[in-house]
Amino acid sequence: MADTIKIKIDGKEIITAKGKTILEAATDNGVYIPTLCHFPGVPPKGSCRICTVKVNNRFMTSCSTPVADGMTIDNNHDEIKDYRKSIVELLFISGNHFCPACEKSGNCELQALAYRLGMLVPRFPYSFPNKEVDASSPKIIKEQNRCILCKRCIKTIKDKEGKRYFAFNRRGNHLEVVLDKQMGQAISDKLAQQAMENCPVGSIIYKGKGFSEPIGSRKFDKKPIGSSIEE
Amino acid sequence: MEKKVIATTSLAGCFGCHMSFLDIDERLLDLIELVEFNKSPIDDIKRFTKPVDIGIIEGGCANSENVEVLRYFRENCKILVSLGECAIMGGLPAMRNGISIDECLAEAYLNGPTVQLNKEKILPNDEEIPMLLDRVVPCHEVVKIDYFLPGCAPRADLIWDALVAIVTGKEMDLPYEVIKFD
Ligand code: SF4
Ligand code: SF4
Ligand code: FES
Numbered sequence: 001m002a003d004t005i006k007i008k009i010d011g012k013e014i015i016t017a018k019g020k021t022i023l024e025a026a027t028d029n030g031v032y033i034p035t036l037c038h039f040p041g042v043p044p045k046g047s048c049r050i051c052t053v054k055v056n057n058r059f060m061t062s063c064s065t066p067v068a069d070g071m072t073i074d075n076n077h078d079e080i081k082d083y084r085k086s087i088v089e090l091l092f093i094s095g096n097h098f099c100p101a102c103e104k105s106g107n108c109e110l111q112a113l114a115y116r117l118g119m120l121v122p123r124f125p126y127s128f129p130n131k132e133v134d135a136s137s138p139k140i141i142k143e144q145n146r147c148i149l150c151k152r153c154i155k156t157i158k159d160k161e162g163k164r165y166f167a168f169n170r171r172g173n174h175l176e177v178v179l180d181k182q183m184g185q186a187i188s189d190k191l192a193q194q195a196m197e198n199c200p201v202g203s204i205i206y207k208g209k210g211f212s213e214p215i216g217s218r219k220f221d222k223k224p225i226g227s228s229i230e231e
Numbered sequence: 232m233e234k235k236v237i238a239t240t241s242l243a244g245c246f247g248c249h250m251s252f253l254d255i256d257e258r259l260l261d262l263i264e265l266v267e268f269n270k271s272p273i274d275d276i277k278r279f280t281k282p283v284d285i286g287i288i289e290g291g292c293a294n295s296e297n298v299e300v301l302r303y304f305r306e307n308c309k310i311l312v313s314l315g316e317c318a319i320m321g322g323l324p325a326m327r328n329g330i331s332i333d334e335c336l337a338e339a340y341l342n343g344p345t346v347q348l349n350k351e352k353i354l355p356n357d358e359e360i361p362m363l364l365d366r367v368v369p370c371h372e373v374v375k376i377d378y379f380l381p382g383c384a385p386r387a388d389l390i391w392d393a394l395v396a397i398v399t400g401k402e403m404d405l406p407y408e409v410i411k412f413d
Contacts, residue, residue, distance in 0.1 A: 098326060099412035100316055100383035111412060120379040120410070121319050125372060128321075130329030215413070224407055 007071040009053075022062035022073060023051055032226030033075055034084060034113055036200055037150035038063040048150055050087050050113070054080060081117065088113050089122035096128060096145035103210030104202030106218025110148060111201075112225035131176065137184030139192035139207055144176050147203035153177060157195045165195070177203075235284040235398050238308060239271040242297040243324045243367060244290025247384040248315040249273070252287075254387035262391075265398050270307075279307040285397055286311045288376070291321045292368050296361035305374040310397060313376045314390070316383040316412060318369065325367040332363055383413050 003018045009031050016025035021044065026033050037048035046064035053062045054074035062073075074080065091110055099105045131144035153166040154177060165187060169178045179187075187195075189206075196206040215221065241249060249272065255262065269283050270276045286308030292298050305311060316322040327335055336354050340346060370376050380393050389409045396403045 096326075096329075097320075098316075098323065101323060101326070102413075105413045114412070115407070115410060120381055121313070121369075121371065126320060126325075126369065128325065128328040128366060221411075222408055 005067050005069045007067055009073045010076045016067055020067050022065050022067055025067050027229055032229040033062050039152045042155045050084055085117040091148050093122045093124045093126045102202045103205050106221050109200035112220035116224045139187050141205040142179045143203050146201050147177055148201055152198050153195055156198045234267045236269050237266045237285045238269045238283045239287040242290030243293035244317045248289035251384035251387050252390050255391045258391055283308040287314050288318050288370050289314050290317045292373050293324050294361035294363050301373050310377045312378045313370050314380050315385050319379050319381055320369050321367040328366040381412050
């Protein structure tokens with residue numbers, strides 16, 4: 001069949017279909033590639049770079065690169081693992097990630113990646129930013145010091161007319177993702193909870209919900225992130 | 232085998248890491264076969280009395296005394312271990328890093344809801360009192376740290392396995408659940 005494509009990931013032969021991304025082909029076949037900014041169902045942006053693999057010896061983001069016949073993909077090389085770890089470390093030091101005091105701890109993808117990639121301490125110095133915490137919405141706390149600017153909330157949280165609740169604000173080093181003040185006043189419980197869920201980290205907190213699950217029964221307490229794909 | 236010498240301290244921490252250390256429970260008896268304690272709140276030895284193999288540091292550096300003690304440990308210990316989130320990244324004390332010292336002191340001694348007795352509005356100013364640092368810093372930004380054991384508090388199993396690994400030279404083989412940041 002013309003639409004069938006053969007690729008190799010870490011030596012494993014995979015048969016997949018034209019039009020899939022490397023990430024999708026890998027996931028379908030039980031190979032875990034870490035992601036942060038990508039959210040299934042919305043077009044990939046390729047901004048966090050955590051899903052980087054080596055394709056025919058060149059670095060590419062697997063969430064945004066379509067498969068092509070004969071690709072040889074390296075997902076497990078020490079060099080790649082270290083790049084990924086350094087991205088996680090940079091995200092940790094560029095925000096204030098006080099995990100013991102964070103509502104998302106145990107369910108946080110950034111933290112789970114740090115566990116999976118074996119981060120004990122970031123190799124870079126902490127920056128201790130002093131960004132705003134916006135608690136003006138009755139439903140949501142937006143903790144800017146934990147935001148990794150992945151855009152998942154911007155892409156996925158919309159009202160019935162398709163208007164977005166979250167948006168970029170300012171630029172460069174000051175870039176932040178903010179909740180629209182007016183829309184934040186009227187956001188429904190359901191959407192506010194969805195926003196918290198879609199955020200990979202603890203930057204969007206649904207008010208009154210924090211710390212509801214005991215340690216030991218949260219998403220990443222017992223099993224590393226990605227293990228459901230590898231099963 | 233000669234016993235290794237261990238020292239511990241709590242800098243800007245809550246003693247939770249030390250509590251977790253004691254949570255190794257009956258393995259304390261095995262530990263005493265492997266090591267002897269020197270300067271530590273556990274035995275209340277105040278000054279080092281001999282060279283130490285392993286120094287265990289709980290808490291980050293929030294004031295001048297923390298820095299002095301940490302340097303004293305580095306000078307006297309072959310291996311230094313940062314134990315817990317506060318030692319590793321400042322932890323809860325570092326949540327004041329976005330607030331100026333003036334504001335912190337005013338809240339604690341002048342304006343806070345529980346301040347009742349300070350009629351003369353005195354801020355602590357005796358020269359015996361350690362100076363606060365402008366921000367709380369992790370230990371490895373002050374001295375070289377050799378190993379890091381995260382957690383708040385680090386699980387007792389992690390502390391036990393790490394100590395046995397350092398003392399005996401055996402590799403650690405830890406289950407996933409044991410290394411956590413909270
Ligand atoms: S957002 Fe994640 S990494 Fe950051 S403090 Fe919360 S749990 Fe830790
Ligand atoms: S708030 Fe969360 S989902 Fe939105 S950009 Fe920041 S990290 Fe991403
Ligand atoms: S998940 Fe692919 S770049 Fe972020």
